[in-house]
Amino acid sequence: MKNLKMDNIRDYLMTNDIKPSYQRIRIYEYLMNSYDHPRVDEIYKALIDEIPTLSKTTVYNTLNLFIEKGIIHMVTIEGTEVRYDVDISDHGHFKCDVCGKVYDFKADIVEIETNLGESFIINQKDLFFRGICPSCSVKN
Amino acid sequence: MKNLKMDNIRDYLMTNDIKPSYQRIRIYEYLMNSYDHPRVDEIYKALIDEIPTLSKTTVYNTLNLFIEKGIIHMVTIEGTEVRYDVDISDHGHFKCDVCGKVYDFKADIVEIETNLGESFIINQKDLFFRGICPSCSVKN
């Protein structure tokens, strides 16, 4: 998505106060190239072949570190399903109830008006839709 | 909230194709009187004193049944935290990062415009905000 190359990921992590270890670079790289908001297990399974020593704990540690430093977001649409998103720009998520795929969409989330007073300090806004995606509704 | 009494809960469950057992009535009643979007454990702990034989499995079964029949919603704000909401009208949720309390707020969720084409069938729209609530920001 951001079209960063290996060296640029290294710089990007460093500017965000993250030491660019090999594992961290590869995990960020994977997130960058995956449009489907992967779960921990998918990330682990995708990398274990090329990084045979990789531990699932490292994946968890790294993702939590990335979140803490603000370079990725956690995406929770339903139940206990936790996904990760390297795109931290303002956008919404749609999950198809049939195929389970998660789509990004544009929305003016900032513009949404509420009856929360000004005394509420809002740090994050998330918008989740669910339903049936085009390719699944065609099959039906 | 809806100010339903015991007998009315019984009717309400029946009109939604749910046999009104004692446990189901009490669980729905608890949800109705709790404004804080309780977790499974809170519901169980609140009722176990008055219903000593209550099983946590029954709480799970009942909540899943209620969701299936559409009389409650699951609220997932972050990570693995699953909460339940008896208010199925259109509204958003705000979670305070300090005290953890979940607030309801009004928002025109239906009106939110997106770039999802018309070929997406949208069944549910959820809006989650996070930040610091008034009473916690005062203390700071």
Added chain:
DNA sequence: AATAAATTTGTAATGATTACAATATAAAAT
């Protein structure tokens, strides 16, 4: 009252996440 159906319960199994100590790697100091 007897039988069948539905609900509840308790326990075990599963799965995701975290805790923690040991090992390995990288950085700093001598």
Added chain:
DNA sequence: ATTTTATATTGTAATCATTACAAATTTATT
């Protein structure tokens, strides 16, 4: 270059939430 220190990774065990399942109980039907 070697030693020391700090940081990161790994593997295993512990924890916690949820589900699966079969037995027991309750409710409905005959």
